[in-house]
Amino acid sequence: MGHTMKWGTLLPKRPCLWLSQLLVLAGLFHFCSGITPKSVTKRVKETVVLSCDYNTTTEELASLRIYWQKDSKMVLAILLGKVQVWSEYENRTITDINNNPRIVILALRLSDSGTYTCVIQKPDLKGTYKVEHLTSVKLMIRADFPVPTINDLGNPSPNIRRVICSTSGGFPRPYLSWLENGEELNATNTTLSQDPETKLYTISSELDFNMTSNHSFLCLVKYGDLTVSQTFYWQESKPTPSANQHLPWTIIIPVSACGISVIIAVMLACLTCRNAARCRRRRRNENMEMQRWSVSIKSVEG
Ligand SMILES: *[C@@H]1O[C@H](CO)[C@@H](O)[C@H](O)[C@H]1NC(C)=O
Ligand SMILES: *[C@@H]1O[C@H](CO)[C@@H](O)[C@H](O)[C@H]1NC(C)=O
Numbered sequence: 137m138g139h140t141m142k143w144g145t146l147l148p149k150r151p152c153l154w155l156s157q158l159l160v161l162a163g164l165f166h167f168c169s170g171i172t173p174k175s176v177t178k179r180v181k182e183t184v185v186l187s188c189d190y191n192t193t194t195e196e197l198a199s200l201r202i203y204w205q206k207d208s209k210m211v212l213a214i215l216l217g218k219v220q221v222w223s224e225y226e227n228r229t230i231t232d233i234n235n236n237p238r239i240v241i242l243a244l245r246l247s248d249s250g251t252y253t254c255v256i257q258k259p260d261l262k263g264t265y266k267v268e269h270l271t272s273v274k275l276m277i278r279a280d281f282p283v284p285t286i287n288d289l290g291n292p293s294p295n296i297r298r299v300i301c302s303t304s305g306g307f308p309r310p311y312l313s314w315l316e317n318g319e320e321l322n323a324t325n326t327t328l329s330q331d332p333e334t335k336l337y338t339i340s341s342e343l344d345f346n347m348t349s350n351h352s353f354l355c356l357v358k359y360g361d362l363t364v365s366q367t368f369y370w371q372e373s374k375p376t377p378s379a380n381q382h383l384p385w386t387i388i389i390p391v392s393a394c395g396i397s398v399i400i401a402v403m404l405a406c407l408t409c410r411n412a413a414r415c416r417r418r419r420r421n422e423n424m425e426m427q428r429w430s431v432s433i434k435s436v437e438g
């Protein structure tokens with residue numbers, strides 16, 4: 137136990153010593169075992185779970201030292217149940233200390249590629265820590281470009297159309313070309329940029345074409361051994377098709393609307409006229425009837 141305390145207090149003062157010791161041990165074990173590590177492939181921004189593949193008990197766990205290193209750099213250490221995370225992995229690593237210790241690395245970066253080794257040290261009867269278990273996992277990080285998108289930028293001049301092809305978030309450096317019937321076209325304004333932090337690339341390129349014929353353009357992006365592409369189809373359009381096609385409708389709709397409303401108005405007017413006439417006639421008849429009545433009453437009285 138006293139030994140453990142000494143290790144703990146020595147640690148910050150002589151980090152190089154124990155680190156090199158650890159790496160030598162790890163290297164030695166690795167050399168002896170000669171096992172090729174299993175490999176995992178992930179994409180940028182994804183999450184990976186790395187397990188030590190070591191079953192233990194809760195009681196034993198408290199006495200273990202667990203180290204995670206990547207190639208020859210420290211990632212994480214668990215000493216006396218305390219977790220220490222190296223700056224490159226700070227704020228994006230979760231440590232799961234259970235019966236099968238493992239770590240979770242979030243928001244993977246290209247630079248996270250490498251071989252990760254978990255070293256578990258256990259005290260022997262004399263209290264000396266010895267390597268108890270060692271596991272390696274080869275992590276490969278991919279950054280695939282998504283299929284490019286092609287967007288319309290409108291007409292820079294009559295009968296000329298401009299489109300833009302773009303894709304982003306991939307690695308390594310991409311090359312973009314526009315092809316029609318297997319022939320490369322002259323692109324305009326091709327831009328390439330790289331995020332200084334993530335090292336991922338963004339590429340875009342514009343193409344101008346004559347709208348008066350049919351086209352099938354291929355936007356091809358090559359990076360490493362891989363390619364992504366998008367096809368853009370264009371159907372010829374007559375130089376001034378919109379004016380001729382839309383003229384009849386612009387006339388037909390208002391004219392027919394006017395005609396219908398005139399007809400409705402006339403019909404309504406006729407109906408009201410006829411009703412009014414009928415009313416007037418009925419009222420006149422009633423008046424005449426009344427007069428006749430009063431005349432007959434008067435004659436009876438008289
Ligand atoms: C650890 O335990 C799990 C089940 O609890 C078992 O499936 C696995 O094989 C064990 N691994 C080792 C290395 O003993
Ligand atoms: C981790 O988060 C803390 C608190 O939010 C912050 O102070 C620190 O700079 C972060 N570390 C890294 C390496 O981003």
Ligand SMILES: *[C@@H]1O[C@H](CO)[C@@H](O)[C@H](O)[C@H]1NC(C)=O
Nearest residue numbers: 316319320321322323344345
């Ligand atoms: C591309 O540009 C070159 C020179 O800038 C020119 O000779 C060639 O005709 C152009 N090709 C097309 C398809 O416009």
Ligand SMILES: *[C@@H]1O[C@H](CO)[C@@H](O)[C@H](O)[C@H]1NC(C)=O
Nearest residue numbers: 300324325326327340341342
């Ligand atoms: C080139 O593209 C960039 C961004 O895509 C734009 O800001 C710039 O105006 C374009 N230049 C020309 C000449 O089209």
Ligand SMILES: *[C@@H]1O[C@H](CO)[C@@H](O)[C@H](O)[C@H]1NC(C)=O
Nearest residue numbers: 293294295296346347348349
């Ligand atoms: C587009 O093509 C037509 C015939 O295919 C041609 O008459 C016209 O000049 C071209 N327009 C431009 C701007 O190149």
Ligand SMILES: *[C@@H]1O[C@H](CO)[C@@H](O)[C@H](O)[C@H]1NC(C)=O
Nearest residue numbers: 348349350351370371372373
């Ligand atoms: C362009 O495409 C349309 C529809 O596919 C077709 O009707 C037309 O004949 C084509 N024009 C030429 C010049 O190939």
